[in-house]
Amino acid sequence: MTLKVLLVRPHVILKVAKRLRDFLHLEPLALEIVAGGIDLKHEVSILDLASVKKPEKIFMHALSVYTPDVIGFTGYSNQAKAVKELALRAREWLPDALIMAGGIHATVAPKDYLSCTGLDLVIRGEGGSAMKRLFAEIERGAPIPEDEVFLHARSPSSQSMAGRRPPPLPDWQAVPQPRRELVDRSDYFCIWHGGPGEKLPTLYPRTAAMRTSVGCPNRCNFCVVHYLADGKYLQRTPEETVDEIDSVAEEHIYFVDDEMFINPRRCERIAQLLLERGIEKKYVSWARADTICKYPELFRLWEKAGLSLLYVGLESLDAETLEGFNKGIEPDVNRRAVKILRELGIGLHAALMVRPEFGEEDFARLREAVDYVTPAEVTFTVFSPSPGTPLWEKYENDFICPDPYSFYDCFHTILPTTLPLKKFYARFAQLYLAGARENPWRHNSVKVPLKDFVHFIYSGIRYGIALRGIYQDYPHSS
Ligand code: SF4
Structure with a gap:
């Protein structure tokens, strides 16, 4: 059959x-x-x-x-x-x-x-x-x-x-290899900013997504990963990982692991193998600030192996806000991680987070954090409980949208805001603008084709307008 x-x-x-x-x-x-x-x-x-x-x-x-x-x-x-x-x-x-x-x-x-x-x-x-x-x-x-x-x-x-917790993760060996040939690979890209003075053939190179581990032992309260993985961390062997990197046609690779660098010895071996085998590709990954501070030499090695950009969930530089996220990281650790990446020449994508109860002063404090972390790519999300988690159940009666699942995109608040929604998203869009002005691409004077430059500016403006207009998606917005 x-x-x-x-x-x-x-x-x-x-x-x-x-x-x-x-x-x-x-x-x-x-x-x-x-x-x-x-x-x-x-x-x-x-x-x-x-x-x-x-x-x-x-x-x-x-x-x-x-x-x-x-x-x-x-x-x-x-x-x-x-x-x-x-x-x-x-x-x-x-x-x-x-x-x-x-x-x-x-x-x-x-x-x-x-x-x-x-x-x-x-x-x-x-x-x-x-x-x-x-x-x-x-x-x-x-x-x-x-x-x-x-x-x-x-x-x-x-x-x-259906009311029970998610089933446990299977062994890594039970997870099949992706069938990448089933999609049109020319459709997929990631913006790649380049180093100082670099001349790039395109700002939007074809990029392959790859997963080398699943799960995370940490317990950030806005994140669904520990609920899905039950604190487990599955890892692919360095040899298999490097074989897969070598096998994909794309020269740019985006690691979609929940937290790739949890096991520094495994990641060190991956970087060594990439260097030993002379595989010259460029990589983007996520890492925690405390991992960067604890193992700067690991990231030095990865920079040599081709790591261009690290997404770091800094969330905030404010101790109380970080504690509220159960991040397990002090503001000082975040600051040191930013410095280390700068010294190593690895680009930073700083992910910062806004809380629904933010007032004008909180937004101003986060604006100061933007000044500290830039030049960097900076993105902002809004704290929301994840569907299915105990936090979601805790807040269920407070949701302000009729279909909270549809609004769970990390930009739309599903909880009530202290500021009126229109003002909240005006401040949110201002943060984005402040970050965009200090983009590493501008600072590094990277040269890209004119059409990519125009497209990037156009997309940036459209994105800023969409952020500012989020409040209009809510019924009875004001
Ligand atoms: S946010 Fe990152 S570090 Fe925190 S639990 Fe989720 S995957 Fe782990």
């Missing part, structure tokens, strides 16, 4: 998330891994609707041309509405297809999907290993399993299981 499988990354609905794609658009790695779990005798296609103009039309066209037997959606919580709408359309068009949803939202809030009549199956946890099991059962004609991973729509026992 050969089945036709369509795996779909849905579109985003809110304007600010769409604008963000002008700067970073990574391949649907999760779906590529899911595809890797399906035996090659089946026909698999990936439909990426994340940045297309008419997603519903393209989706319906794919259904009519491809007529899949199995349709699988992935998605974050802010894409759940789109998943449910597409699933209903698919159910009408192909009533006999097996329609399923997996991904983060299915894992943290399965009940939300179980009530959708377009879906048959909600898959929790790691999707690649789940696919191996699902297709093995289908191939031998057995009923689809119903357990902590596979929840059935319209089944009372699945409803009761």
Whole structure:
């Protein structure tokens, strides 16, 4: 029996998330891994609707041309509405297809999907290993399993299981390799700023996404990772990691690990192998400030191996605010990390966080933090509890939007703000502007093609306007 499988990354609905794609658009790695779990005798296609103009039309066209037997959606919580709408359309068009949803939202809030009549199956946890099991059962004609991973729509026992914690992470060996060839690789890029005086052929090089570890032992309270991974940390061996880096065609690699540098010895070995094997690529990754301060030599080695930019969740330079995030990091550690990266010549992407209860003074303090961390790429998010976590349940009665899942994008507050929403987002956009003015690209006098320069400025202005206008997305905005 050969089945036709369509795996779909849905579109985003809110304007600010769409604008963000002008700067970073990574391949649907999760779906590529899911595809890797399906035996090659089946026909698999990936439909990426994340940045297309008419997603519903393209989706319906794919259904009519491809007529899949199995349709699988992935998605974050802010894409759940789109998943449910597409699933209903698919159910009408192909009533006999097996329609399923997996991904983060299915894992943290399965009940939300179980009530959708377009879906048959909600898959929790790691999707690649789940696919191996699902297709093995289908191939031998057995009923689809119903357990902590596979929840059935319209089944009372699945409803009761949906209230439990996410299933444990599988062993790394059970996670399949991504099938990267299933997407058009020319679609995916990340802005790359370059070093002082560098002349870049493009500001938007093709970029491959790669995962070398999963999970994180830390407990930042705004983050869903420890809830999903239950404090576990799965790691790929340095040898396998470097083999994969070597095997992808792209010269630019974005590591999407939750926290790549948790195990310094593993990461040191990866960098050594990259140097020994003469692999010359450029890398972006995330790291914690305390890891940078503790192991500066590790990052010196990585700079030699090609690390261009580190995303660091600094969140704040204020002790009380950091404590409120349960970050386990002092402001001084954040400051030292900024200095170390500057000395090492590794670019900094500083992620800072605004709290809904921020008043004018708090915004002014964060503005001072921007002055300290720049020149750097600087981004801002708004503190929100993650769906499915105990913090979400704690605040559930306080949410200010009718569909909090759709608004969970780290830009839209789902909690009440102290400042009126319009003023709150005006201050939020001002922070972004302050950061944009001190962009490393400007400071480094990097030369890029004129069309990329124009596109970047245009995208930056559109993004700033979208941030300032976020308050209009709320009913009765003022
Ligand atoms: S924010 Fe980063 S360090 Fe904190 S728990 Fe999440 S992954 Fe770990």
